[in-house]
Amino acid sequence: MALLKLLIEEGQITDPDSPRGRLLDQAAQLFLQKGYERTTVRDLASAVGIQSGSIFHHFSSKEDILKAVMSEALVYFIEELRAAIEAAQNPRHRLLACIRSELQFTIGPDTTAVMSLLISEWRSLSVEAQGDILHYRTRYEQQWLDVLNAAKEVGLVDGDVFVMRRLLAGAIHWTTTWFQLDGELSLEALANETLHLVCSGDSQT
Amino acid sequence: MALLKLLIEEGQITDPDSPRGRLLDQAAQLFLQKGYERTTVRDLASAVGIQSGSIFHHFSSKEDILKAVMSEALVYFIEELRAAIEAAQNPRHRLLACIRSELQFTIGPDTTAVMSLLISEWRSLSVEAQGDILHYRTRYEQQWLDVLNAAKEVGLVDGDVFVMRRLLAGAIHWTTTWFQLDGELSLEALANETLHLVCSGDSQT
Amino acid sequence: MALLKLLIEEGQITDPDSPRGRLLDQAAQLFLQKGYERTTVRDLASAVGIQSGSIFHHFSSKEDILKAVMSEALVYFIEELRAAIEAAQNPRHRLLACIRSELQFTIGPDTTAVMSLLISEWRSLSVEAQGDILHYRTRYEQQWLDVLNAAKEVGLVDGDVFVMRRLLAGAIHWTTTWFQLDGELSLEALANETLHLVCSGDSQT
Amino acid sequence: MALLKLLIEEGQITDPDSPRGRLLDQAAQLFLQKGYERTTVRDLASAVGIQSGSIFHHFSSKEDILKAVMSEALVYFIEELRAAIEAAQNPRHRLLACIRSELQFTIGPDTTAVMSLLISEWRSLSVEAQGDILHYRTRYEQQWLDVLNAAKEVGLVDGDVFVMRRLLAGAIHWTTTWFQLDGELSLEALANETLHLVCSGDSQT
């Protein structure tokens, strides 16, 4: 939260109380609910309470909105992940922090829409736009790989770290289709269960 | 393959050499490549080499095509999964058979498009159509759950089987984003690696 | 009835038991019910129990069907009207015969659809086709005018016979919107009431 | 005229100088000339001088245009008829007022298209739309019936008023097919002639 405010102040993320920010929020919701293509600029405008023409004072095109949603989400995820990793004290905790953070992004109350969009609407971007966003994704993934490599070096996990990252990514992203935050399984428990997928670990230090 | 021919003869799956079948094949490819919404019926018609109006002799609407792609795929997956399970000789092999089959559907050369569509274009169906297709999905999932429950009874896996199925589903479906059939990792090796995610197994009987 | 058979034998009207005749019958029903434009060739084919392509063995176009329905109806109406006039014994009865006949065409059980079509779908004909059919209409109207002129000569009616014919035509055609054959008012009573519109007559000889 | 302006100011009828109003005017002309089905939205758009897509800013569908034409016409007819009846001083004059008004709607220069449409394109409305419009028609007809019943009470006419109304409606509507405003017969004379159809009148007070 504090981190989010900082990023807003720095101008890296749009203030959610500004018209542009409200637009981005609603866009994330609607794009996820109905899909990018099936969401019309009019839908979006009326969700925000403005006229459709007015949207183009804030964004140059509909795709520009999707790009902004994605890139701002990634900026935030990158920073949040960095902070979580830094706060952890050993390779195992750092790996758990990655898992917990990504689960949080995926199924936590505030970011679930944008996280899912990154995956579900990737093809809705033009090739050029994909290139722009890929930049951010690479930076995000690099942090995961660093943590996994470190875990491998101390024998916490073994096997191909690329494959491992991908199996984990799949398992985590998929939670969006079934996990209920208010269900019996807590996010923390799920994070632990997910950690066990890759490190059949013993003591939980 | 033999199974596929049987289903075609029984009329449960459209003959891929018929006009309707060619349409379904191309639709699966295009819907996956460009997305359902961004694929126009004109695209589809020209991919098959007919006029756009002619499509509506075979299907009553564009959505009807997507429904047919999905339901025929599921009919095939259900039968293929059943056969694979029946051919396996113990709970461990049956679970491996499930994993291998679903990996095969996901990244094997013939079915990858339709398997991915089932997930990526689910929201493109109207609610009614979703209900129709859900029928098939439920039958498919039930086979997985039966196998996982049997595995749990003999102590092969432990934990919540629903959660386990879902983590596995996520991991497997995600392979579509990264796995290369002609890469270093074989499908069989990946299946084994995936099995280890849930059963930290011992003897590989 | 006897007259109808005669006309069929003479080939002036298509035998209603032939495929062509069944097509014409159904066409009249459907064109009236749904309108010519909203009736598709497929509707028509399936009403008759054949395939849409087969219709074009009997008629060269959809409009050709409408033309045939109209011209055959007029051929029959002309002859029926002539017979009714000839059977009547004085100017008053001849006028009543005209009224009764036209009411019969309009609301009688067998001809109501085709009679209404002549009016409601007139604009659906191309200009050329209108010219063709107008021929028949003129012959039909001439018989009315002859009877009205004769009635005027004996002082039965007065005023402009053209105007009178048109007021009567309107009143009679309009019955199609409200008259119930099985209601309280008989067709004969309605004919008499209609006659009174133009000849405030006395004795009902 | 004054009445029309009032209704426009009240918002019950669209201002004919607004884009929507121009659209309605042209629609009435074209629907009558070519028929609703044969009039395309492009025809309509080009008659008004806009692009076909722009029509859908004003109406949600083509049928919506037809509905609006009909309901606005009826709103006007209802009010005009009411005013005409109120201005007349005795039952005979009130009946004449009804006849004259309806003749005016039918063959008068401004309303002839919409009046005819109400009859000729009724079947082009969906069943639901017919229900909506029927509302207005009923209110219009009730005024006629009230006047006819009052005329019957004072012995001006006799017979079934429903039948009488329908014979009159038929005769009046039919004038659209033959009456020429600039011909020998004046509208006033025709109104009187029509009145005589039902009340074989005496003194012409």
Added chain:
DNA sequence: TATGAATGAGGTTTCATTCAT
């Protein structure tokens, strides 16, 4: 900044008609 009417390209779908079988 905001509006909202207008654009115009392009989408899905319809349907009379053709023609090889």
Added chain:
DNA sequence: AATGAATGAAACCTCATTCAT
């Protein structure tokens, strides 16, 4: 005579985007 798949023009309608106000 009949079939029914295919045609292809044209229908209604959608929607991102523009622009005068």
